[in-house]
Amino acid sequence: MSQPYYLSTAISYPNGAPHIGHAYEAIAADVMARFRRSQGRDVFFLTGTDEHGLKMAQAAREKGIEPAELAHEMSQMFKDMCDNLDITYDRFIRTTDPDHVKAAQTIWKKMEDKGDLYLGRYEGWYSVRDEAFYDESELTEGEGGAKLSPQGTPVEWTVEESWFFRLSNYGEKLLDHIAANPAFIQPDSRRNEVVRFIEGGLKDLSVSRTSFDWGVPVPGSPDHVMYVWLDALTNYITGVGYPEGGDKWERYWPADAHLVGKDIVRFHAVYWPAFLMSADVELPKQVYGHGHLLGEGGIKMSKSLGNVVDPREMLGRYGVDALRYFLMREVPFGQDGSVSEEALVTRVNAELANSFGNLAQRTLSMIHKNCDAIIPEAGKASEDRKLLDDVMAACDEKLPAAFDRWAFSTGIEAWLSAVHACNAYVDAMAPWGLKKTDPARMAEVLGTLAAAIAPLARAIAPVSPHGSAAILDQLAKGEEGNPIEKPTPAFPRLELPAKEEKCA
RNA sequence: GGGCCCGUAGCUCAAUGGUUAGAGCUGACCGCUCAUAACGGUUAGGUUGCAGGUUCGAGUCCUGCCGGGCCUACCA
Structure with a gap:
């Protein structure tokens, strides 16, 4: 067990x-x-x-x-x-x-x-709103001499029998x-x-x-x-x-x-x-x-300031994966951090959609078009091994070590470096060029990328489960030499709703 | 009042007392065209809040000040 x-x-x-x-x-x-x-x-x-x-x-x-x-x-x-x-x-x-x-x-x-436990008596100034007793000295005087708690809520003198611990x-x-x-x-x-x-x-x-x-x-x-x-x-x-x-x-x-x-x-x-x-x-x-989430500029969210972010609104607008990824990525866990819709869109587009989602998309798409939709074996060249080693180090060591201590943003950062390494590898290998000059090598390169994408998707799955599952499903179709389907983007780009006119 | 934490690039943050203070985003330039107009590379940007001190050497340690935050006590 x-x-x-x-x-x-x-x-x-x-x-x-x-x-x-x-x-x-x-x-x-x-x-x-x-x-x-x-x-x-x-x-x-x-x-x-x-x-x-x-x-x-x-x-x-x-x-x-x-x-x-x-x-x-x-x-x-x-x-x-x-x-x-x-x-x-x-x-x-x-x-x-x-x-x-x-x-x-x-x-x-x-x-x-x-x-x-023992039975005693509690007397003091009680604030119903705060559900707390206050000492006389903590009170302030409000309008008309009314006594107020440190939070500015009304208090009443209350005598209660109470059990004490x-x-x-x-x-x-x-x-x-x-x-x-x-x-x-x-x-x-x-x-x-x-x-x-x-x-x-x-x-x-x-x-x-x-x-x-x-x-x-x-x-x-x-x-x-x-x-x-x-x-x-x-x-x-x-x-x-x-x-x-x-x-x-x-x-x-x-x-x-x-x-x-x-x-x-x-x-x-x-x-x-x-x-x-x-x-x-x-x-x-x-x-x-x-820590606590703060509004833009590190200001505490409050209804009166109108900077409250409603999770249901964010969810409806951007989806679960995006909201989860953003919150885990943006704020160092344990500390307070500010969040905004703009930051969400920027972050998710740059990292989830452009860097990772597009990596999966371009890889699967090339396999679909150029390899009869069959996922090739990973290459054995030193660049190929190096890439996969880096990916595995991020997914199996760095990210878990960070998540172990609740350092989500640090773990995701390590994961993201591996994603960037994959994109750099695509650029350096240029499989679209190999297609004409060395199709066998092209297949190795695409196989290497497919082998990198799987662990990357698994590693980020706890954060963004849907898109990760979508990528893993597409890869799973290609197991045992079966053809994959024409790929669809797993992490779509987001758009910030048009800004409301601010002038009156 | 007591205690703790923080202040580093335009923004978000890194840097066991030890080379030239780093990375991402943003900006500029170059490259690529497989891909979700996505990707890669180069580059710009700094009096590390201020002033002293310790040290061969301080973003890092000490003192004071300024600014911000948190915990907590109390006086009138």
Whole structure:
């Protein structure tokens, strides 16, 4: 049996339509999942939606529907997004799934048995919109003397009975674990932040709410629902069979990686492992905090600036392969990076369509026309060997080494150099000239190119699966001396829609 | 306030303290005509944010400043 690989994305809070950030994380995780499968790993890939909490309850009330109904509707939008992006998840988990509710209650009981939960009182300034308590000193004064949170949202003085988790007991244990497992939090810059946060001292964490009931009921305290993060994080173990156990659980837990945005690294690298330690469950091997996508000029995307990129629009306009390739190629993973439609079109046309797609097209086309559509054997001349060696080094070593450490753009860059080498080889060999002077050599050259294109298509398949499959299909038709069909471009050129007039 | 990171070509980014700071995109020029008007080659472009310091030698290390970002605490 092959080596298991368990990967998760964060589950999305579906209080609005999916945005490009959701698409980005799903794509990155899917690229990793497909890459691992291509290495022969037995992958389990989990994604889903986090549906409980006050905001969902309120949104439902405003619409005059049940929270469960709203959650269902909104969750479907996220599932559709994943399906449209060809995300190959093994399970789309919802925190409203019955097995998840049971898992969340079970981990709660384990933590309670450990003596890590106690009943207390929480009073303070609470912002409904932020779902957070603030200290008096953090507040600012708004219009008419109204008190506002640091985010500018209204706050109310709230007194709540609440269960607390003894997070304060876990600081040392967490630091020890982090020190002993350098890969636990990646990239390093994120780890440093987490370490510093823990060193600053951990306070006990409020883990239940009584002010609303849209959540997982606390066992034995019917007035309380579990804190959304405790509920949400538990999805990672529900997804593989906690608490029942069984084959999946034995096989996939602990997870190889939780892929999350840098904004929620703390929940995954501090709270979550502390919960797991308390419940005597092994910790995941890695939490990777990726960067955020920014608008043009590195400006944060926001509705008011009108620079928000809608993934569904991009998808409709340019297709899955292009969007996936662009996001993985353009931004060094782990860092923030800016994206724009123009950059997408430029990048995809130059690299996917012109460099690689056209390489496949011109090669297959020449084989189709000049070799009776039969793919010739690769040549044995030193230039031929050199080219294939370079291609194999890129596809079998450089790209995988980069993808192993989530460095997608670096891996793709190595792949692209090999593509460029192929185009230079075509130019140097000029098979269209050999056609008249040395047809046998022409065949060798075209065979060499065909032999190069196959691994190149396989290597980029996790990123751009459709076009890669199209090329591999065309090549597969030519196996065992069968003729290939007249080739069609696998990665079409894109066009930027005509610019709207800006003058009023 | 404390801490961390970044600043390199018009743009996006590389460069264990060690030759003349590199690559892609964009631009200019040349070549090719198999191919999705695609490909290849040449070339231009730099006071490495600023000022000092350490060193035989600094983009890299140290100090200060300017600018940008992130984490975090607090005062009024």
